[in-house]
Amino acid sequence: MTQASNSDFFALNTRSTPSRLHLQGDWTLDNYTVLGQKIERFRAQHANIGSLSADHIDAGGITALDTAGASRLVELLGSDEALNGLLATLPAERGALLQAVAATKTAAGTKPPAAKSSLATELLGRIGLSMERLWKQSGMLLGFMGLTLEALVRNSIHPSRWRMTSVAAQIEETGLNAVPIVALLTFMVGAVIAFLGATVLADFGATIYTVNLVAFSFLREFAVLLTAILMAGRTASAFTAQLGSMKANEEIDAIRMLGLNPIDVLVLPRILALLVSMPLLTFIGMISGILGGALVCAVALNITPTMFFSIFKEGIELRHFLLGMVKAPIFAYVIAIIGCLEGFKVSGSAQSVGEHTTSAVVQTIFIVILLDALAALFFMEMGW
Template sequence: MQGDWTLANYRRLQTQMTAMQTNGAELLSFSGLTALDTAGAALLVELIGVARAQQVAQHGDELTPAWRSLLATVAQALNQPETPTPAATSCTGDVLAGIGSTMLDLYANAIALLGFTGLCLQALATSLVHPSRWRLTAVVAQIEQTCLNAVPIVALLTFMVGAVVAFLGATVLADFGASIYTVDLVAFSFLREFGVLLTAILMAGRTASAFTAQIGSMKANEEIDAIRALGLDPMALLVLPRLLALLVAMPALTFIAMLSGMLGGALVCALSLQISPAMFLSLLQQDVSVRHFLVGIAKAPIFAFVIALIGCLEGFKVSGSAQSVGSHTTSSVVQSIFLVIVIDALAALFYMEMGW
């Protein structure tokens, strides 16, 4: 092997490689080599093989140290395994793969939610045993944000929905001469379902997203790591005040939603059906028992617990980027609304079977 094995002589060297291979690459001598660059080293590796090139790079006394280093580097680079060609996929396979991936994500989220629920219950039990650890100031501040600041939007929304329900009931029931039962329709719908469900959906969109954004921003700024470094428990410091505040806020807001919805229905009844407020209250007292109120208000703490857990859990899942904060905030709202509706449907089936 003689001459310059460089890029300038690349084509000529390629034509010589066939003759060299027939003469036996293992018997080649490197004493006549005068120049070597990366292109020439690649041709040498192709000619004598990766294993032989690595041996020459280690023990080739005929090569300078720089050439041996270059030959070893090129041999190592050309020794990388080939990337397997991806198998051809079909539309059906992609759909099934997507379904499988979604199911695995749902399973992982369910396991994470159950584990986080256990941590919250453990922190709550520890706080109950040690009253000195209660953070009343934080709880009161969260109650102000989650309850008092949400009263206007909850009252306005349920008032308008109550008016719409009463208007639809009056329109439909008038064909049967039963317009008087519009009072029962509004009362039953808001005491049992609409009051607590609309409030829970509003809290999922308003409060769960706020919890996720707040805790997520702290996670991104490494403030939660600083809390742990100070020997404090993030569950007791961040999660429990929000959880307890929402457990107080949801029943109160649900009660306000029930009153506002029935007030909107009473207004429509007074304007469209000539049912006076006194008659509305009389029919309400006569036909609707307290049981329906208790059935509706009993779901409020359950919804509050679920919304607070999901909002805080998604906040702890945030990584160190603004995009992660946004995606987990969206995820917390979607998960909260979905679980609220599922739990409400299961509760309705349970109440129906129990005859409540």
């Protein structure tokens, strides 16, 4: 007896022993869904289909065969024995197609399932990856610092190599154009600190020491720290975006092809400009912050500007100003090299430019605050 329920594409003749499978019709992508449904029902009824050999499979009725149909044939036969039996009855080109599809499905089926990891394992893995990235980033940063210092020393021996036009342009961009935002921010922070100091010190009848609080905090810490954070967000990101865009457009490769050193042409002018701009902006931040505190003292505490600056002159030593200013070139160098290094690390896409720009800002802010904290501890231990 012949099963006819699936006679559109295949039929199983059960008169002979073992049964004989007849394949027919178009085994193509157009019939892919229908073939899948019929094969599912057929295999549920005939579990021994995989035991057929070459003598018991008739593929002469197949009128068309493509990759999708070959995939369904592999699914129908299910075993290597039945598949080899079918290959023996097919023309060479169809046999090669079926064999390639079968090999692909076998390779895909042998892939090990993804191992399920616990929450603790996942957490430790992420911590390990973060530490590895931190180690690599630290090594790259130290190496880049060495390159820039070597270039600075080499160009100091030959002053004619300085690109003063580029340095002047960068000073205007990083210094002069940043004066309004630095002055405004430090002025407002100085006013806020004066308000807070007056509120706390009023309970002790010591509002006069608000002058010392404002002057001491801005000369030693706030002016240079706020300026460095602004430069990290404004200048480091600009350096990364500029060099990253040049990297994406292969302009840096063109500079190398011309026999020029990108460190000398692109990095040194930016470092020198920030080394000049940062101390000047820090000084402006000190003045603006103190003026903000003086304004609050004059309005809210009845401390006149004359009295304010008289107390300032008598109670604040010059060393506080020097301790604040000495940190400015260090912060400037760190901001410049991180911004330039992240720009050189851009891979070429717009997404990479955005990622490294964000990374430059985060790194510079973190390192600036870390260095400032370490410097504050050092100065305190030294009694300065």
